[in-house]
Amino acid sequence: MESKPEQKKDAVYNHLLKRVLAGHAGERFPSEPELSKQLGVSRVTLRSALQRLAAQGLISRSHYYGTRIASTQKHSRRILVVHDAAAGDAITEYIFMILNTFEHHLRESGYSVENTTYTFLQSMEKISKNFCGVLLFGAALNGWEPFVKTLRASHLPVVYIREDHNCKVTSIFSSVGADMRRAWWSGYEYLFSLGCNRIGTICSEDARNKQRLGYTCKELENALKKAGSMESAKLIKPIAHKDFTSGLTRLVRDEHPDALYFYSGYLAAQSYAILKECSLKIPKDIAVLAFGSGSSLLTPSMSAVDLGYRHWGIAAAELLLHLINSQEQQPIHLTLPYTINNKESTLCYKLKQ
Structure with missing residues (x-):
């Protein structure tokens, strides 16, 4: 007798949960079409189970990097955004466009996002304990090199928004930007x-x-x-x-x-x-x-x-999720198109x- 839809979703969820618990951080799942074929269920049923696992912080879902077993627990699924923007600032207007899509994309993947400026940063220890990744704006331009050095020592995954043409920070952190x-x-x-x-x-x-x-x-x-x-x-x-x-x-x-x-x-x-x-x-x-x-x-x-600043936000979110869940060590640099x-x-x- 065929299971009712909700029972089938629960069965798929439990199967995938066992797979997650038996796997290791960064391990990649097959693609949705392949996985739904393996399990003999529709993609709608499969997605329901994957969404539950993502909401629990057990997997990370990314358009570019696929579905992976998360390396962080739910209590530490927080992303810190550090910038130096001020409302009405002609130079940093782009930050708000990027953050809109960045935050939306990460929240859909079960992460929370907290924004701050360099002025309010005091304890690197608190950042390391409370966050699992960092999105960085403008550090190379505003005299915050000591913070960059300390952030590097924390070994947190970092994505730098490369809005400037030549930036030394890109030799240290992964980045997203344009030519x-x-x-x-x-x-x-x-x-x-x-x-x-x-x-x-x-x-x-x-x-x-x-x-x-x-x-x-x-x-x-x-x-x-x-x-x-x-x-x-x-x-x-x-x-x-x-x-x-x-x-x-x-x-x-x-x-x-x-x-x-x-x-x-x-x-x-x-x-x-x-x-x-x-x-x-x-x-x-x-x-x-x-x-x-x-x-x-x-x-x-x-x-x-x-x-295409809004695309920068999506790309930055995808890249940061990849770094968090794959524990990639070498910087990755994405150069996006303009029109x-x-x-x-x-x-x-x-x-x-």
Whole structure:
């Protein structure tokens, strides 16, 4: 006599539970199709049992790395996220996009996530006792090298978000990021293809530009000259956040660029009101392109070199789960793709071609 659905789910769960208890940390299960065939049950029934085991902290489920026996008990299934973000910070806006998908993905796998900043870190011993993995932002950029050294000594699995171009932390920890230098230059190539030849570049100070984009202002100027865009080479403007309104106003009124390329989506969004005050219409009078992420909520919608930050969150979660459950020792580095997200803020120029 065939079991009722709930009885069948319990039977599969008990079978897999015995398998987990008899196995070892990091041991990988067969794929769902293969396992359901072995057990003679549907994938719906199998998933129900796997979800119960994941919720109990006995297995880890990952799209990239499959299902593995967990190496941690439920009480220590906590992930620590360390960052230096402040609300409204143009440099660290990306953190919130990444964290959204990172936290969601880990909670679905039975983990909890706690956020903190470097300021509140005091005891490495407490971190080692209470957390089984760490997601790290910005440590190489903000004078927290001693913390990085101590974290390395703890032997906790760590994934570093590689938003900067060249980062020494990646020689120590696994990382997720993009080829920032190539991605940044692709924005110019896109604007060139639309016929823009007086591109105003809104960037940061040299140290930050070099870290994030791979260029100092002088190096960027030389690269634009080499590409034949002499006018754009003259319009590279590092503008401090506090001087953003006045600096951008002077640039558009004095230099008359046909496009603006912002190293931050946050600043690009702020430019809309400033350009309106200058009686400039986007994109009729001037094109706007952001680096990192754009927005469909603005009018006109904002074009961007889209780094896909939400995908970074998923990839970071998958990688951290893999490190926790496989006890991988060598750093793993994931370089994710970027895209040109063509929206209305550059549409006028595209139509001219």
